[in-house]
Amino acid sequence: MKRVLTIIMLSLFNYYYFYSQSSLIEKYNLMPWPQEINENSASFNIDEQLTIHISGEDAKQRVHNNAVQFLRRLANRTGIFIDSGFPIENKNASININFDAVSKLTTESDESYSLDIKKSRISINAKTDVGALRGLETLLQLVHFNKSNYYFEGVSVSDSPRFVWRGLMIDAARHFQPVDVIKRNLDAMASVKMNVFHWHLTDDQGFRVESKVFPRLQEVAADGLFYTQEQIKDVVKYASNLGIRVVPEFDVPGHASAILAAYPELGSKEDYNYNVERFSGVFNPTLNPSKEVTYLFLETLFREITPLFPDEYFHIGGDENEGKHWDGNEEIQEFKKKHNLKTNHDLQTFFNIKLDKVLKKLDKKLMGWDEILTPSTPTTAVIHSWRGKHEGLKQSTLIKAAKKGYQTVLSAGFYIDRVLSVDNHYNIDPIGNAVLTKDERKRILGAETTMWSELVTPLTIDSRIWPRTAAIAERFWSSKEVNDLDNMKKRLKVINFQLEELGITHIKNRDLILRNIANHKSIDALKTLSNICEPLKVYSRNKGGTEYKTFSPFTLFADACVPDAEDAVVFKKTVTLFLKSKDKNNLHNILTYLKKWSDNDAEFEKINQNPITNSLASLSKNVSQISKLLFDAFQNKKYTNEDLKNANTLLKKLKEPCQDIELVVVEPLNQLNAFCKNNYTN
Numbered sequence: 019m020k021r022v023l024t025i026i027m028l029s030l031f032n033y034y035y036f037y038s039q040s041s042l043i044e045k046y047n048l049m050p051w052p053q054e055i056n057e058n059s060a061s062f063n064i065d066e067q068l069t070i071h072i073s074g075e076d077a078k079q080r081v082h083n084n085a086v087q088f089l090r091r092l093a094n095r096t097g098i099f100i101d102s103g104f105p106i107e108n109k110n111a112s113i114n115i116n117f118d119a120v121s122k123l124t125t126e127s128d129e130s131y132s133l134d135i136k137k138s139r140i141s142i143n144a145k146t147d148v149g150a151l152r153g154l155e156t157l158l159q160l161v162h163f164n165k166s167n168y169y170f171e172g173v174s175v176s177d178s179p180r181f182v183w184r185g186l187m188i189d190a191a192r193h194f195q196p197v198d199v200i201k202r203n204l205d206a207m208a209s210v211k212m213n214v215f216h217w218h219l220t221d222d223q224g225f226r227v228e229s230k231v232f233p234r235l236q237e238v239a240a241d242g243l244f245y246t247q248e249q250i251k252d253v254v255k256y257a258s259n260l261g262i263r264v265v266p267e268f269d270v271p272g273h274a275s276a277i278l279a280a281y282p283e284l285g286s287k288e289d290y291n292y293n294v295e296r297f298s299g300v301f302n303p304t305l306n307p308s309k310e311v312t313y314l315f316l317e318t319l320f321r322e323i324t325p326l327f328p329d330e331y332f333h334i335g336g337d338e339n340e341g342k343h344w345d346g347n348e349e350i351q352e353f354k355k356k357h358n359l360k361t362n363h364d365l366q367t368f369f370n371i372k373l374d375k376v377l378k379k380l381d382k383k384l385m386g387w388d389e390i391l392t393p394s395t396p397t398t399a400v401i402h403s404w405r406g407k408h409e410g411l412k413q414s415t416l417i418k419a420a421k422k423g424y425q426t427v428l429s430a431g432f433y434i435d436r437v438l439s440v441d442n443h444y445n446i447d448p449i450g451n452a453v454l455t456k457d458e459r460k461r462i463l464g465a466e467t468t469m470w471s472e473l474v475t476p477l478t479i480d481s482r483i484w485p486r487t488a489a490i491a492e493r494f495w496s497s498k499e500v501n502d503l504d505n506m507k508k509r510l511k512v513i514n515f516q517l518e519e520l521g522i523t524h525i526k527n528r529d530l531i532l533r534n535i536a537n538h539k540s541i542d543a544l545k546t547l548s549n550i551c552e553p554l555k556v557y558s559r560n561k562g563g564t565e566y567k568t569f570s571p572f573t574l575f576a577d578a579c580v581p582d583a584e585d586a587v588v589f590k591k592t593v594t595l596f597l598k599s600k601d602k603n604n605l606h607n608i609l610t611y612l613k614k615w616s617d618n619d620a621e622f623e624k625i626n627q628n629p630i631t632n633s634l635a636s637l638s639k640n641v642s643q644i645s646k647l648l649f650d651a652f653q654n655k656k657y658t659n660e661d662l663k664n665a666n667t668l669l670k671k672l673k674e675p676c677q678d679i680e681l682v683v684v685e686p687l688n689q690l691n692a693f694c695k696n697n698y699t700n
Contacts, residue, residue: 042055042056042057043500043502043505043509044505044508046159046160046171046173047159047508047509047512047513048156048159048160048509049159049210049488049489049491049492049506049509049510049513050210050211050491050492050494050495050496050500051492051496051497051500051509052156052175052176052177052496053176053177053178053496053497054175054176054177055173055174055175055176056173056174057171057172057173058135058136058172058173058174059172060135060136060137060172061135061137061162061169061170061171061172062112062135062136062137062138062139062140062169062170062172063167063168063169064092064096064098064161064167064168064169064170065098065167066098066099066100066101066102067101067102067112068089068092068098068100068102068112068113069102069103069104069106069108069111069112069113070085070088070089070104070105070106070111070112070113070114070115071105071106071107071108071109071110071111071113071114071115072085072105072115073109073114073115073116074115074116074117074118074119074147074150078147079259080120080121080147080148080151080258080259080261081115081117081147081150081151082105083259084151084154084259084260085104085105085115085154086104088154088157088158089104091158091519091520092158092161094519095158095161095168095519096161096163096168098168112139112140113140113141113142113157114139114140114141114142115142115150115153115154116141116142116143116144116150117143117144117145117146117147117149117150118144118145118146119145119146119147120146120147121146121147121148121149121261123148123258123261123262123263123328123329124263124330125182125183125463126182127146127148127182128144128145128146128148128149128178129144129146129148129149129152129178129179129211129213129261130144130145130149130176130177130178130179131143131144131149131150131152131153131156131175131177131178132144132153132174132175132176132177133153133156133157133173133174133175133177134174134175135157135160135170135171135172135173135174136172137172140157140170142154142157147261148213148261151208151260151261152177152211152261153175153177155208155209155210155211156175156177157170158209159513159516160173179211179213179494179495180494180495180496180497180498181448181462181463181464181465181494181495182213182463182464183213183214183427183463183464183465183466183494184211184212184213184214184464184465184466184491184494184495185212185213185214185215185216185265185427185464185465185466185467186203186207186212186214186215186216186466186467186469186483186487187216187217187218187267187429187466187467187468187469188200188203188215188216188217188218188469188471188479188483189218189221189468189469189470189471189472190217190218190219190226190245190471191218191219191220191221191222191223191224191225191226191269191276191471192221192223192224192298192470192471192472192568193223193471193472193474193475193476193479193568194224194226194240194241194243194244195471195476195479196476197245197249197252197253199476199479199480200215200217200253201253201256202480202520202521202522202523203215203479203480203483203522204253204256204257204260204262205260205520205521205522206483206484206487206488206517206520206522207260207262207491208260208261208262209488209516209517209520210487210488210491210492210495210513211491211495212262212487212491212494213261213262213263214262214263214264214265214464214466215257215262215263215264215265216265216267216333216466216468217253217264217265217266217267218267218269218470219245219266219267219268220267220268220269220270220273220276220277220335221269221273221275221276222273222274222275222276222294222295222301222303223275223276223294223295223296223298223568224239224240224241224243224244224276224294225239225240225244225276225277225280226240226243226244226245227244227245227247227250227266227268227323228244228245228246228247228250229319229322229323230247230322231318231319231322232280232281232315232318232319234280234281235276235277235280235281237280238279238280238294239276239277239279239280239294240276241294241568247326250326250327251326254326254327254328263329263331264327264329265327265329265331265332265333265385266323266326266327266332266333267333267334267335268319268320268323268332268333268334268335269334269335269336269337270305270316270334270335270336270369270373271304271305271307271336271339271366271369272300272303272304272305272335272336272337272338272339272340273301273335273337273338273339274303274304274305275292275293275294275295275301275303276294276295277305278292278303278305279292279293279294281315283311284305284306284309284311284312284315285303285304285305285306285343286303286304286305286306286307286343286344286347286350287302287303287343287346287347288347290303290343296567296568296569297567298472298473298560298566298567300338300340302340302342302343303343304339304341304342304343304344305369306347306349306350307344307350307353307365307366307368307369307372308347308349308350308352308353313372313373313376316373316376317376320332320376320377320380320382321380324377324380324382330381330382330383331382331383331385331400332377332380332382332383332384332385333385333386333402334370334373334377334384334385334386334390335386335387336366336370336386336387336389336390337386337387337388337389337404338389339362339366339389341362341365341366344362344365345362350365353365363389363392364392364394366389366390367390367392367394367395370384370386370390370395370399371394371395371396374396374398374399378398383398383399383400384398384399384400385399385400385401385402385427386399386400386401386402387402387404388401388402388403388404388405388415388419391415391418391419391422391424395424397422397423397424399424400424400425400426400427400463401415401416401419401424401425401426401427402426402427402429402466403415403416403419403426403427403428403429403430404429404430404433404468405430406430406431414428414430414431415430416428416430416448416449416462417449417450417452417454417462419461420454420458420459420461420462421454421458423461424461425461425463426461426462426463427463427464427465427466428448428462428464428465428466429465429466429467429468431443431446432446432465432466432467432468432490433467433468433470434467434468434469434482434483434486434487434490435468435469435470435471435472435473435474435482436555436556436557437482437552437553437554437555437556437559437581438555438556438581439581439582440485440486440489440506440507440510440581440582441503441582443467443486443489443490443493444489444490444492444493444501444503444506445501445503446493447493447498447501448462448464448465448493448494449462449498464494465493465494467483467486467487467490469482469483472560472566473559473560473566473572474572475572477523477527477530477531477572477573477577478527478531478572478577480522480523480524480527481523481524481525481527481528481580482580482581483524484514484517484522484524485510485513485514485517485524486581486582488510488513488514488517489506489510492506524580528548528578528580529541529545531573531574531577531578532544532545532548532578534573535573535574535575535578535628535630535631536625536631537625537627537628539624539625539627540621540624540625541625542621543618543619543621543622543624543625543638544575544578544622544625544631544634546585546614546615546618546621547575547618547622547634547637547638547641548575548578548579548583549583549584549585549586550583550585550586550589550615550641550681550682550683551575551579551583551586551637551679551680551681551682552579552580552581552582552583552586552679552680552682553576553577553579553580553581553678553679554576554675554678554679554680555680558675559576559678574630574677574678575630575633575634575677575678575679576677576678576679579679583682585611585683586682586683588607589608589611589683589686590682590683590685590686592604592607592608592611593608593686593689593690594686596608597689597693605652608652608690609649609652609653611645612645612646612648612649612652613645613649615641615642615645616642616645616646616649617642618638618641618642619638619639619641619642619643620642622634622635622638623635623638626638633676633677634676634677636671636676637672637676637677637681640668640671640672641672641681643664643668644665644668644669644672644687644691645687647661647664647665647668648665648687648690648691648694651694651698652694654698655697655698656698657694657695657697657698657699658699659699661694662691662694662695662699665691665694666691669684669687669688669691672684672687
């Protein structure tokens with residue numbers, strides 16, 4: 019009987035707990051959502067007398083620096099002239115920050131914190147300084163206002179991350195990303211509690227790190243675009259200040275065109291004209307694993323480079339090596355026979371094991387993409403799972419690797435360069451419903467979003483990373499049960515503009531591109547179109563990896579379009595609701611959109627004076643015509659057979675891609691067309 023009562027009491031507790039959390043998640047725009055939050059009746063008024071006191075370890079540098087930035091961001095957001103001293107020794111300060119230890123930034127680091135906001139005092143308590151930083155970010159998201167003043171909402175928060183590895187990978191090899199791009203994205207990462215910056219530094223299209231031992235790497239293989247060693251130290255320090263680890267990636271033995279352009283003697287094919295690659299895709303140049311000089315080169319390079327990156331993890335890539343140059347090299351074939359290596363996969367494992375020993379001597383832990391996972395791979399290696407169902411696999415390699423004893427990190431499902439919707443990524447749980455032992459679960463460190471840069475430049479990269487990555491970061495930090503799409507989108511709208519406050523250019527640079535297209539005339543018509551268009555998805559823009567090159571333009575209309583086109587998202591939902599309930603308010607909203615799109619082509623033609631705008635003319639005209647047909651049908655409650663025929667023709671045209679974009683309101687327009695056919699034709 020006692021056992022039954024206990025179960026009932028626990029069930030009631032869980033019900034009331036999740037009910038209270040679900041009501042609060044509708045009220046507050048926090049992202050990622052904390053593990054536990056409770057309201058109190060108080061609120062803390064923000065005024066010019068606000069002060070901060072820090073107590074804890076003597077080494078307060080991280081918290082001190084971030085508290086200064088906190089005050090700057092708070093003043094900018096509220097317009098309040100904060101004039102009191104900082105830091106102050108008086109523990110009666112407005113905000114008291116307490117922590118026990120300085121984090122060494124490892125996978126064992128504690129990032130938990132508690133936040134308590136009362137009428138006259140705010141307390142942040144954490145075991146480490148990094149936990150305190152996470153609490154400061156939550157506090158900043160709790161700024162609220164009325165007509166009279168700004169204030170912090172009165173709540174108590176107890177929070178900690180679900181996963182210890184919450185990363186963003188930025189590819190700086192395909193298109194170089196300057197230091198300011200990296201830093202602003204680090205700021206954004208910290209704002210949503212991400213803690214690993216994976217820096218993809220070498221590929222076929224460029225080697226982006228200064229080597230003083232092998233200077234031809236930057237002289238020949240970087241087009242003059244690379245990070246000096248001092249710049250790397252600066253970025254690592256900047257990231258550390260935000261509680262973010264930096265994991266470098268030097269991709270070998272494949273993706274090696276740039277390395278081999280500088281040092282062709284390391285290649286697997288003799289008399290081959292190695293060059294820095296200008297196209298996107300997968301290429302044959304591969305390091306020669308049968309030559310001892312290859313390992314000597316890599317060990318010497320890694321010995322020089324690894325001190326720049328204090329993190330214990332070092333990513334060697336290891337992906338997409340098809341081994342074609344290996345197959346054609348007799349020396350390599352003899353090497354395989356000598357070492358009883360039956361396949362190229364076995365040969366790459368041999369290569370990886372050699373690198374694992376090199377990195378161990380340098381106190382580094384080898385990490386690689388999931389192709390490195392073979393029966394012979396040491397379990398000390400970390401498996402980075404990138405392949406999933408879209409590569410023909412039944413599931414990601416994450417669970418498989420964890421069950422075999424490897425530490426693992428997931429990226430399958432979080433390839434943001436595929437330009438998929440935020441819904442697509444947010445619906446993915448890193449572990450899913452896998453049944454794991456305690457040890458297996460611990461080996462799943464977490465996950466990363468991946469921003470490959472074949473199709474982005476510094477001008478556009480932010481719009482491909484944000485704001486979707488903020489929502490994905492929530493799946494890495496928050497409880498598995500925090501997964502409601504509509505609520506996430508409500509909160510993401512607010513976070514989206516807060517990202518802009520931090521310097522992320524995902525909003526303003528869209529207008530910059532459109533102004534360039536319009537030759538600095540009005541961009542209103544182009545904006546209207548861009549809000550219902552999205553870039554082609556899943557690499558279909560990069561046809562066969564041969565359409566776009568290093569120096570192709572990335573200031574086209576497709577570059578101003580983003581995933582989750584704003585008006586399209588709302589229009590789709592409105593049409594769905596209307597067809598379900600025939601609600602007049604929804605119909606009014608539909609007609610507002612149809613009228614706007616119907617009138618837009620006339621405005622577009624005023625700026626249609628160059629080849630780029632002219633390439634969009636048919637799209638603009640067809641959108642206008644189908645919108646007018648449907649608008650008139652609803653207004654007149656009449657839809658002739660000729661109207662239906664014209665609508666079907668227009669919708670068929672609009673379904674086809676145009677200038678590397680797709681019109682993403684075709685389906686709801688089709689639904690409205692069917693409604694008009696069924697209700698307004700004789």
